[in-house]
Amino acid sequence: MRKILIILSVLFICSCEKKQDKNPTVSTDNLKRSNERTDATQDVLSTEVALKKTNDEVLQAMKVGYYDIFANYIHPQKGVRFSMYAFINKDEDKHFSREELEKYLPSKTIFTWGSRDGSGEIYKATLKKYLQNWVFKKDFTKAEYSFNSFLAGGNSLNNLKEMYPNTNFTENYIAGSEKSEGMDWNALRFVFEEFNGKYYIVAVVNDEWTI
Numbered sequence: 001m002r003k004i005l006i007i008l009s010v011l012f013i014c015s016c017e018k019k020q021d022k023n024p025t026v027s028t029d030n031l032k033r034s035n036e037r038t039d040a041t042q043d044v045l046s047t048e049v050a051l052k053k054t055n056d057e058v059l060q061a062m063k064v065g066y067y068d069i070f071a072n073y074i075h076p077q078k079g080v081r082f083s084m085y086a087f088i089n090k091d092e093d094k095h096f097s098r099e100e101l102e103k104y105l106p107s108k109t110i111f112t113w114g115s116r117d118g119s120g121e122i123y124k125a126t127l128k129k130y131l132q133n134w135v136f137k138k139d140f141t142k143a144e145y146s147f148n149s150f151l152a153g154g155n156s157l158n159n160l161k162e163m164y165p166n167t168n169f170t171e172n173y174i175a176g177s178e179k180s181e182g183m184d185w186n187a188l189r190f191v192f193e194e195f196n197g198k199y200y201i202v203a204v205v206n207d208e209w210t211i
Helices: 002-064 067-072 098-104 127-135
Strands: 080-083 094-096 111-115 122-125 144-147 168-174 186-195 198-208
Touching (some): 002 067, 002 144, 094 098, 111 127, 127 198
């Protein structure tokens, strides 16, 4: 009888050990999957934080006219494109490499940037004047910020996502006044692409109410 009790005790202990061995395996698998989801989320958050920082630095630089800082963020291979309105036209919008932008900033060369909405008047200005009077026509350092989403919305075609798919963009939005029934709103967007582990600006897009 005593031998039988000993044998039953040994079998019970072995059974418990096997059950305990299974639990750590399941726990480890769950932990691994959890870490994978966290890493993916962290990548998205890191990108958003980095581009918010870049967005703010570029706005501050433009506000005080430090365009050399803006030039540092221009894509090394693709350069930067300027669009007067939400509709991006790669055949007509002005495009500069970083070297070209640095070359023309101090010059008095007049560029044709496009047609003003409503009047159809051709907008001509030096590169510096365009940055001062059109790109930064309002103090966007005080604007409402958004990441990969549009706060502004007018009656003009917004083709940013079609022209630059699989990219990230920031928007700086200034709401319109009550006096103008909100129609004098403005928005400034920066489109970013990654290159060698860093994000660079490939497009600068202004937006406002159009007729």
